[in-house]
Amino acid sequence: MSTQSPLGTVVVLGYGNQGEAHARNLRDAGEQVRVAARPGLAAEARARAHGFEVAAPVQALQGADTLAVLLPDEVVPQAWPELAPHAGALKAVTFAHGFNLLYGSLEFARTTSVFLVSPTGPGRVVRELYEKGEGLPAYLAVHQDGAHDAWALATHYATSLGCARAQLLRTTVREETEIDLFGEQSVLCGGMNALVSAAFNTLVDAGYTPEVAYLECVHQLKYLAELLHARGVAGLRRGISGTALYGDLTRGPRVINERSREEMRAMLTEIRSGAFAHEWLAEVAAGKPTLMRLLSQGDADPIEAGRLRAVGGATPAAPPPGPGGAGAQSK
Numbered sequence: 523m524s525t526q527s528p529l530g531t532v533v534v535l536g537y538g539n540q541g542e543a544h545a546r547n548l549r550d551a552g553e554q555v556r557v558a559a560r561p562g563l564a565a566e567a568r569a570r571a572h573g574f575e576v577a578a579p580v581q582a583l584q585g586a587d588t589l590a591v592l593l594p595d596e597v598v599p600q601a602w603p604e605l606a607p608h609a610g611a612l613k614a615v616t617f618a619h620g621f622n623l624l625y626g627s628l629e630f631a632r633t634t635s636v637f638l639v640s641p642t643g644p645g646r647v648v649r650e651l652y653e654k655g656e657g658l659p660a661y662l663a664v665h666q667d668g669a670h671d672a673w674a675l676a677t678h679y680a681t682s683l684g685c686a687r688a689q690l691l692r693t694t695v696r697e698e699t700e701i702d703l704f705g706e707q708s709v710l711c712g713g714m715n716a717l718v719s720a721a722f723n724t725l726v727d728a729g730y731t732p733e734v735a736y737l738e739c740v741h742q743l744k745y746l747a748e749l750l751h752a753r754g755v756a757g758l759r760r761g762i763s764g765t766a767l768y769g770d771l772t773r774g775p776r777v778i779n780e781r782s783r784e785e786m787r788a789m790l791t792e793i794r795s796g797a798f799a800h801e802w803l804a805e806v807a808a809g810k811p812t813l814m815r816l817l818s819q820g821d822a823d824p825i826e827a828g829r830l831r832a833v834g835g836a837t838p839a840a841p842p843p844g845p846g847g848a849g850a851q852s853k
């Protein structure tokens with residue numbers, strides 16, 4: 523084990539969105555890092571090009587002290603049984619999201635500390651901020667306190683990742699997982715995409731020009747999101763015109779109303795009961811037929827034609843989210 527760090531030799535399993543940022547930040551912070559990746563695939567080549575020692579997952583675990591599991595959540599339940607027999611001597615196992623700690627049936631040696639260090643943003647931003655001497659806030663949670671050192675190890679890992687430069691928030695695995703799933707379903711992905719599509723299609727169905735509708739309902743969102751990020755809801759309201767403000771306060775509640783809130787409560791119940799996780803893992807096991815059908819339907823929505831007319835660019839190749847197909851993803 524390295525004498526400099528309580529984490530010892532860290533194996534970063536998965537060199538994707540989070541894995542690349544974790545491996546590079548930890549190395550720059552002085553940690554001893556090696557990467558575990560499937561031989562012959564893109565992640566392995568990228569990690570080697572960045573100067574890492576890379577080995578296949580089981581081999582990489584030999585002599586390691588800490589394992590950072592940064593695979594797509596849906597592949598962990600299949601990958602873990604092969605790794606578990608080689609993970610018994612690990613001091614620590616860390617995850618960036620609690621999905622598999624809450625819903626999976628992963629088994630760990632009793633002496634291993636298992637914790638969560640979850641940066642509040644995409645890996646690209648974790649890396650960019652680190653290089654600027656800044657950091658993203660991160661959630662920390664302990665799943666299993668193997669040697670009564672889990673909080674200390676989680677804090678050390680998050681500090682090497684650069685997140686202590688911003689804020690480290692202690693939470694539980696359950697809270698991080700449930701809030702993360704609810705946020706992406708109701709606002710950041712599901713809610714936002716459904717909202718802009720419905721608004722765009724309302725205008726186009728009423729005979730308005732698609733590119734104008736696109737610029738208004740989708741393209742401008744970036745500037746308002748930046749204002750929201752910088753100033754919050756009350757601050758945003760003080761940065762828009764009086765007409766926009768009156769429309770916001772009187773019409774917004776007609777779009778998101780008691781019925782929408784009822785659906786939000788139902789979605790939260792599905793998350794808390796594990797029904798959503800069960801449904802998603804069954805979908806993965808079946809080869810993702812529903813996901814692929816809905817993705818194709820979405821690609822055929824008139825909003826895509828509106829986008830091409832308004833801002834140009836190529837039609838999305840639509841790689842399915844998941845292994846190797848989501849290099850730029852932020853959720």
Ligand SMILES: NC(=O)c1ccc[n+]([C@@H]2O[C@H](COP(=O)([O-])OP(=O)(O)OC[C@H]3O[C@@H](n4cnc5c(N)ncnc54)[C@H](OP(=O)(O)O)[C@@H]3O)[C@@H](O)[C@H]2O)c1
Binds near residue numbers: 644
């Ligand atoms: N994306 C985000 O912004 C974000 C934010 C916070 C937390 N998280 C969490 O971070 C974790 C990692 O997510 P991610 O988005 O970084 O993943 P990702 O980019 O989708 O993929 C990670 C890597 O895993 C490799 N991989 C896939 N299947 C594998 C297998 N069976 N064995 C070994 N390697 C495999 C892939 O490389 P190859 O196909 O080349 O092998 C890929 O590069 C998840 O728990 C996620 O919830 C993500």
